[in-house]
Amino acid sequence: MKILFDIGGTNTRLAISPNGRRIEEIIMWPTPKDYVDGFGLIRENILGLSEEKRIKSISGCLAGPLSPEKDMLIGGPNLEGWIARPIGKDLERSFRCPVNLENDAALAALGEAHYGAGKPKGIMAYITIGTGVGGARVIDGKIDKFSVGFEPGHQVIDVDRLALNTSEHGTLEELIGGRAIETRYGDKPWHLDKSEWEKFSRWLAAGLNNVMVMWSPELIVLGGSMITKKTGFTIHQLEKDLRQMLKIFPDLPKLKKSELGDLAGLYGALQVLRK
Numbered sequence: 001m002k003i004l005f006d007i008g009g010t011n012t013r014l015a016i017s018p019n020g021r022r023i024e025e026i027i028m029w030p031t032p033k034d035y036v037d038g039f040g041l042i043r044e045n046i047l048g049l050s051e052e053k054r055i056k057s058i059s060g061c062l063a064g065p066l067s068p069e070k071d072m073l074i075g076g077p078n079l080e081g082w083i084a085r086p087i088g089k090d091l092e093r094s095f096r097c098p099v100n101l102e103n104d105a106a107l108a109a110l111g112e113a114h115y116g117a118g119k120p121k122g123i124m125a126y127i128t129i130g131t132g133v134g135g136a137r138v139i140d141g142k143i144d145k146f147s148v149g150f151e152p153g154h155q156v157i158d159v160d161r162l163a164l165n166t167s168e169h170g171t172l173e174e175l176i177g178g179r180a181i182e183t184r185y186g187d188k189p190w191h192l193d194k195s196e197w198e199k200f201s202r203w204l205a206a207g208l209n210n211v212m213v214m215w216s217p218e219l220i221v222l223g224g225s226m227i228t229k230k231t232g233f234t235i236h237q238l239e240k241d242l243r244q245m246l247k248i249f250p251d252l253p254k255l256k257k258s259e260l261g262d263l264a265g266l267y268g269a270l271q272v273l274r275k
Contacts, residue, residue: 005060006265009078009131035085059269061104065149105134113138115267116259120150127219130224133173172207197232205241223258
């Protein structure tokens with residue numbers, strides 16, 4: 001039996017794979033802010049799902065960049081209580097099996113490339129807009145190499161600090177991340193007027209323009225709850241905005257919505273175990 005998990009800024013998902021080929025028995029719960037509480041729930045639910053069967057390996061992801069050893073989170077605004085906590089070693093000690101950890105957006109990208117809207121050949125960019133904003137590049141079905149990690153949500157869009165009227169440079173995540181919007185407006189993003197979503201779309205298009213000119217993908221897959229649920233982002237509007245921005249290339253890469261939705265990270269974790 002193999003265990004798969006995805007620890008996001010809002011929810012944690014856990015599943016089993018009896019043979020490393022399919023996913024079964026997915027469960028979900030709100031992610032605790034405190035690591036001790038969060039790890040306790042993960043351990044308890046793994047024990048419940050495994051029903052005392054031998055666990056051969058564990059594969060999963062967290063929202064934020066990982067240490068060079070890929071055994072703990074080293075940053076990220078949405079899981080601050082988990083930073084520098086040894087989740088990899090804690091899982092190894094608890095279940096006495098190999099543990100593979102990766103960034104959540106990177107595993108979601110891998111999942112989409114092999115099981116969803118992407119493709120296992122060529123250059124694919126994956127951008128997720130949910131609680132926060134993340135992403136990764138996949139080349140020929142593999143997560144591209146990096147020094148620390150891919151964090152497209154932390155690219156600065158509002159360089160003159162005018163959009164948010166704060167002392168900080170506005171990153172893409174601060175502009176269009178679900179948690180940031182809810183904090184700024186005091187309401188759920190999908191309750192906002194069309195005029196606000198037109199503004200959000202232009203900001204996202206600016207971020208995608210940067211992704212296009214720096215990563216040069218053939219395909220961009222858009223995921224996360226702000227995309228897959230009924231909000232104001234549409235592929236049609238994003239393409240319209242991008243055509244006004246992208247001047248250096250003659251054509252846009254294809255834009256597609258995620259097909260795996262909230263399960264993309266679990267499918268990426270499954271793909272890691274199939275290598």
